[in-house]
Amino acid sequence: MTPSPHSPSPSTAVLSPEVADALAGGRPVVALESTLLAHGLPRPENRTAADQVEDAVRAGGAVPATVAVLDGVPHVGLTAAEVDRVCADPDLAKLGVRDLPIAAALGRSGATTVSSTALLAARAGIGVFATGGLGGVHRHAGDTFDESADLTALSRTSLVVVCAGVKSILDVPATLERLESLSVTVVGYRTHRFPGFYVADSGSPVDWSVASAAEAARVFAARRELAPGAVVVANPLPADQQLDPGLHDRVIADALAAADAAGARGKDVTPFVLGHLHEASGGATLAVNVRLVLRNAELAGRIAAELAALPC
């Protein structure tokens, strides 16, 4: 039976032949989110980046599985034509976990966020996921309660998420506290500093560090046995590849102050601040963003390869 466009069964995600084959054979697979492609990067750079990210996963030793919902059906692993569609459609919805059943019932298409990619990946049997930055606790969340659904979702979903921290416009210390309260495992990859997305160091420490992809895989293997929930592997950019930290901190502080002065709150602040940062850096933020995603994808590939090599 072929799934109808309005199929109410997001549980039966369509796997690409290559991904289905790799999973059936116990070979390493890395999930990739599509919100980065559809909403995080400008067109047409996003289409180039899509291929680069998949290549980086392969360079790490795993099969890439980009996740998206097309006409109500979740796809884990996209064909080139499907990637074209995700990168070209300006009207694609942004679908978190709670939006997936609506898209399924209404036959809608959308890009998947960290929370929904993690869920669909874990359900398909994929243990490793690469992204740019996690969602987190927003500044002023003590008043607004604006906290990304990524955090709770990661506390319930068993997989490795490789990221470069969370965007600095969020409240990073509060985000780290929430990850702790939710019992999400967090390790730095060869660092005890939590990365700050565009910059190597967010200013906050992490308690634990892993020295290799193999160690990260072993941490996840133990977590998987013990309790539901993710292992966040925080992978900083090297100092010489990050955005200039002085510029970064100054522009963000200025833009946040300007946003506060203008009374901007919540969903308006993020694009405002990121826009300032993009301009002030002469567009360097885009290159840095792609670079950190590629590094995360490659590391995720290696962690997936180590995980597949572990005795079960």
Next chain:
Amino acid sequence: MTPSPHSPSPSTAVLSPEVADALAGGRPVVALESTLLAHGLPRPENRTAADQVEDAVRAGGAVPATVAVLDGVPHVGLTAAEVDRVCADPDLAKLGVRDLPIAAALGRSGATTVSSTALLAARAGIGVFATGGLGGVHRHAGDTFDESADLTALSRTSLVVVCAGVKSILDVPATLERLESLSVTVVGYRTHRFPGFYVADSGSPVDWSVASAAEAARVFAARRELAPGAVVVANPLPADQQLDPGLHDRVIADALAAADAAGARGKDVTPFVLGHLHEASGGATLAVNVRLVLRNAELAGRIAAELAALPC
């Protein structure tokens, strides 16, 4: 073995014959909470309302299953005499999820809230639940941490909850943020505005809207497959049946200011503000409250009927 009054087995709720029969036959059933009857409406109006709500579920096409705990035993579906008792007893406890095991162990009786009704309904195999308004995040919750257990419970319980939003005395935007953080699915019924209980529009939007009971049922069928958690169907009163929005907003603002000035916090504020609203509206709040519950019950009946008609 008949359950003793002190039976420590809330898992074995007693089903009324009609509910047991409907569930065994795969016919539509809608759960109803009893806190509305015992604590939300005055006596003797509550007894009349109890019958009207059950009738509204039947008019929608489903069997009503009012939930309560009697002498320690959870009941799903009440006899007329049991409804009498729930509506007449002024000392009935209010039992959330966490109170159910205490009532079971100590042989106590109580009305069930949204959280406990949802849990007992889902455990009995009931997929749809109608209520008036959900609990939510209280004003000043950034300081007091006063957040209804309904929210977390809905993130863990698979069923449809039809409601008219949350009472306007709560912090509605914060409540919607929390529902998002917890990955609870929220859809407006033929609206993109989140309803405000007594009024059609709380002032906050909802991202998604369903056009029919059938669409709501399909959303839930997809959610159920995908991940634990509820689908909230927000069903506003029509403009011509709501409380006068100008009166509503003015009285609530005044009463909240008076409560703040008097230093009232938390559990004291709600009855204070609702009392003011009742007086200022010349008692119209009671009629509006019953009306919205009846509408939710009828819609829930239709959603349950559509759900029962879906191929499994």
Next chain:
Amino acid sequence: MTPSPHSPSPSTAVLSPEVADALAGGRPVVALESTLLAHGLPRPENRTAADQVEDAVRAGGAVPATVAVLDGVPHVGLTAAEVDRVCADPDLAKLGVRDLPIAAALGRSGATTVSSTALLAARAGIGVFATGGLGGVHRHAGDTFDESADLTALSRTSLVVVCAGVKSILDVPATLERLESLSVTVVGYRTHRFPGFYVADSGSPVDWSVASAAEAARVFAARRELAPGAVVVANPLPADQQLDPGLHDRVIADALAAADAAGARGKDVTPFVLGHLHEASGGATLAVNVRLVLRNAELAGRIAAELAALPC
């Protein structure tokens, strides 16, 4: 196959022969945390206390199972030599749930907190756990988001936790609200006042009280059937065994004000305030701390015995 020191299987905790035997025979067992020993009490008093706490569990009628992670392997039930090691090693890590898989993968040793002890105990089939005080919501958590992982962990873990409340330096009312939001069952043992660790009354009420160990066991038996999550049994010190409440309140208020004035936040405040309290009481806090743990251990033993005697 014997587990290697770097075994990535925290699921296969090593049980001491006595604990394994008791569990296999359906006899009562009480889990004990090791953070109290390693980080909560000074050396060498901690070693004496370790034996006293185990003896108190036995006096209550159960087998004690002190939990710790040694060389990456979780142990449930320690030999005397293992207790020596936990009490003597000044470098032992403090391991919450999210740290367990890291310790397993990296072969590290550590003391277990409330969250991780509860998880490992429940996985081993132990239904009752005794500790001193729970972690909770920190003062200023509306800004800092500093909330102990104990709270969410208890909402997901099925067991009885006997405690004397939470330390008064936390935000006790906010902690009780969070426990309610998370649907954790809370009962006072022969009291309707939530205890304040060193003092019998924290100033906050509890809704429900149990009159006996048997009632507590029946509450848990019901909870276990109904939904995941803990039953917190709050066991106050008798008035004549508590720290002088006047001294307690005055010193904590002064120390918190001094900490605020000095701009101290989060993790620095707790040792600062507890240090003041220790000095101001002439060291009485240590004796009171041990006393309340012994009382909790003994009560936990009796609850475990009642639980083992319930028909399944």
